[in-house]
Amino acid sequence: MAYPLRTIQEDGQAVVILDQTRLPRETAFVRLTNLEEAAHAIRVMQVRGAPLIGATAAYGVALGLLAGADDGRLAVVLDTLGETRPTAVNLHWALARMKSVLAPLPATDRCAAAWREARAIAREDEAANAAIGRNGLPLIAAAARKKGLPPAPLPKEGGDQVRQAAPVQAEHAGTVNIMTHCNAGWLATVAHGTAISPIYAAHAAGIPVHVWVSETRPRNQGLLTAWELEQAGIPYTLIADNAAGLLMMQDKVDCVIVGADRIAANGDTANKVGTYLKALACKAHGVPFYVAAPVSTIDFACPAGTGIPIEERSAAELGVSHMRVANPAFDVTPAGLIAGIITEHDLRPADQLAGLKP
Numbered sequence: 001m002a003y004p005l006r007t008i009q010e011d012g013q014a015v016v017i018l019d020q021t022r023l024p025r026e027t028a029f030v031r032l033t034n035l036e037e038a039a040h041a042i043r044v045m046q047v048r049g050a051p052l053i054g055a056t057a058a059y060g061v062a063l064g065l066l067a068g069a070d071d072g073r074l075a076v077v078l079d080t081l082g083e084t085r086p087t088a089v090n091l092h093w094a095l096a097r098m099k100s101v102l103a104p105l106p107a108t109d110r111c112a113a114a115w116r117e118a119r120a121i122a123r124e125d126e127a128a129n130a131a132i133g134r135n136g137l138p139l140i141a142a143a144a145r146k147k148g149l150p151p152a153p154l155p156k157e158g159g160d161q162v163r164q165a166a167p168v169q170a171e172h173a174g175t176v177n178i179m180t181h182c183n184a185g186w187l188a189t190v191a192h193g194t195a196i197s198p199i200y201a202a203h204a205a206g207i208p209v210h211v212w213v214s215e216t217r218p219r220n221q222g223l224l225t226a227w228e229l230e231q232a233g234i235p236y237t238l239i240a241d242n243a244a245g246l247l248m249m250q251d252k253v254d255c256v257i258v259g260a261d262r263i264a265a266n267g268d269t270a271n272k273v274g275t276y277l278k279a280l281a282c283k284a285h286g287v288p289f290y291v292a293a294p295v296s297t298i299d300f301a302c303p304a305g306t307g308i309p310i311e312e313r314s315a316a317e318l319g320v321s322h323m324r325v326a327n328p329a330f331d332v333t334p335a336g337l338i339a340g341i342i343t344e345h346d347l348r349p350a351d352q353l354a355g356l357k358p
Contacts, residue, residue, distance in 0.1 A: 006191050007052055008059065008122060010115075013066060015059045019046045020187060024227035035064030035077055042084040042091070045219070049188020050261045050297050051125045054090030057081045058118035061098045062111070069110035074102060086309045087270055087330050089262040089299045094121055122190045128294040129192035131344035136198025136257065136292055137205065139340075139347065143176045143254045144207050175235065176202070177254045179212040179244060182272035183224040184259025184292065194259040194292040196228065198342065203234050211236040212253060214244060216272055218317045218327065244278050248285040256282055257342075260293040267335030267350030268305025269293075273328050279337040288339040295343050295356045305332035 009016045014033045021044065022028045030046060032038050038060030041047050047056045064077030078095050085091055101117045102110045144150075184195035193200065202209050211229055213236050216222040222238060229236040239247070247253050256278055262270045269275075269291050282289040302308060310332075315325035335350035345356055 006122075006126070007047070007187060008055055008190060010059075010119070013063075015056075015063070017041060017047050017056065018187070020048055020224065021046050023187070024223050032059070032063060034066065035060060035080055038063050039080050039084050042081070048221070049184065049194075049259070050088040050090040051129065051189040051194065051294060052187075053085060053088045054094035054296065055118070055122045055125055055190050057084075057091050058094045058098055058114075058121045061095070061102070062114035062118045065102075065111045065114050069102075069107040069114075071103075071107075074099070074110065085311060087261050087311045089302075090294075090296050093296050093299075097121065125190040125294065125296075126192065128296075128344035129186075129189050129194060129197050132194055132292050132294065132342055133192055133197030133201035135344070135347050136290070136342040137201040139255065139257075139288075139290065139342075140176050140178070140198055140202040140207055140209065141205070144202075147174075147176065147254070149174065149176070149208060175208040175210040177210050177212060177252055179214065179247070179253045179256045179278070180225060181214045181222070181241075181244075181256075181258050181275050181278055182216045183221045183228070184257075185225055185228040187224050187228060188259060193228075194294065195257040195290075196225065198257065198292065199229075199234065200232065203232065209234060212244070212247060213238045214241050214274065214278070215239065216274060217241055218319075221272065241274050241277075245281040245284075248281050248287050251285075253285075253287050255339075256287060256289045257292055258290075260291050260297050261330055262302070262308050263291070263293060263298045263341065263353070264302045264305045264308060265298070265300045265353060266304050267338060267341065267353055268308070269333045269335070269338060269341075269350070270305065270308045270310070270330045271333065273331045276331040276333045276337075279333045283337055289333075289337060290340050290342060290347075291333075291338055291350070292342040295345065298343075298353055298356060300353075305334065308332055 019028045019030045185193035213222045213225045311329040338350040
């Protein structure tokens with residue numbers, strides 16, 4: 001399977017998604033034809049990752065309006081999709097954008113306009129994530145220079161981020177060792193990915209990279225990252241979540257790059273639970289910790305991380321049903337632990353987000 005694969009595709013008056021609940025065991029696609037199927041795909045994590053959730057929600061609006069486009073139906077569609085996942089801000093950003101475009105229109109024009117706007121959101125996400133790769137690439141190139149690795153030319157803007165994959169090496173000495181958590185590759189977006197996009201760009205530029213892939217319990221979303229990297233021929237090692245601190249203590253990690261589900265205006269960042277612990281370990285061992293996300297993931301209406309709602313998921317995900325369980329899906333990393341946030345615009349300090357626009 002060649003990278004980049006677009007994770008959501010139009011098929012007439014339907015959309016086709018890659019069913020991520022069945023990865024990495026099998027590659028299967030699901031055709032979404034109505035509001036209920038789109039909402040279900042988001043809720044049960046057939047699609048996941050804040051940017052892809054946003055794009056799917058936008059297409060969900062278009063699908064929902066096939067059954068009617070009057071004011072009452074539009075409200076039902078927006079409410080139904082808005083209730084699927086609480087933390088990922090791209091969901092609510094995309095729905096607000098769809099509402100702002102559709103609400104002023106007569107009902108007869110809304111369906112066609114919804115498809116156009118959903119298409120635009122998907123296209124913009126693809127472009128933004130490619131730009132995140134370009135903007136994060138210099139960080140990896142600088143880490144390579146610091147280790148005395150041979151320089152590699154930076155790819156031209158708009159160029160192909162993928163070259164012929166090199167064989168995966170068992171050893172990872174003489175490489176830039178990057179750690180990530182959860183999955184923030186092209187599976188979590190329309191294309192290219194967020195945290196993994198700079199890694200793809202570095203690989204394409206000829207910089208030797210190796211990725212420490214945190215398994216990310218309880219959903220084991222690190223397996224999706226490992227699957228992606230396997231497809232691209234990028235060296236990686238899957239690790240237990242709790243091995244991260246030891247690897248940093250042993251000086252085996254050059255930097256950590258993660259994605260985000262919501263970034264508060266002050267730079268506090270919500271990401272998959274376990275991210276905060278990695279940021280703390282980075283602080284203890286002098287390892288730079290970066291967040292990569294499109295500006296649409298920044299919630300400027302949320303002043304600080306304490307205002308970010310944290311989704312509580314089912315005890316079934318932990319494999320038990322008869323015990324008291326806390327299963328928060330996300331945690332919040334304070335801006336003070338973040339070396340920088342990589343967006344489609346640039347790399348900047350986490351507490352200097354004012355003025356950015358999606």
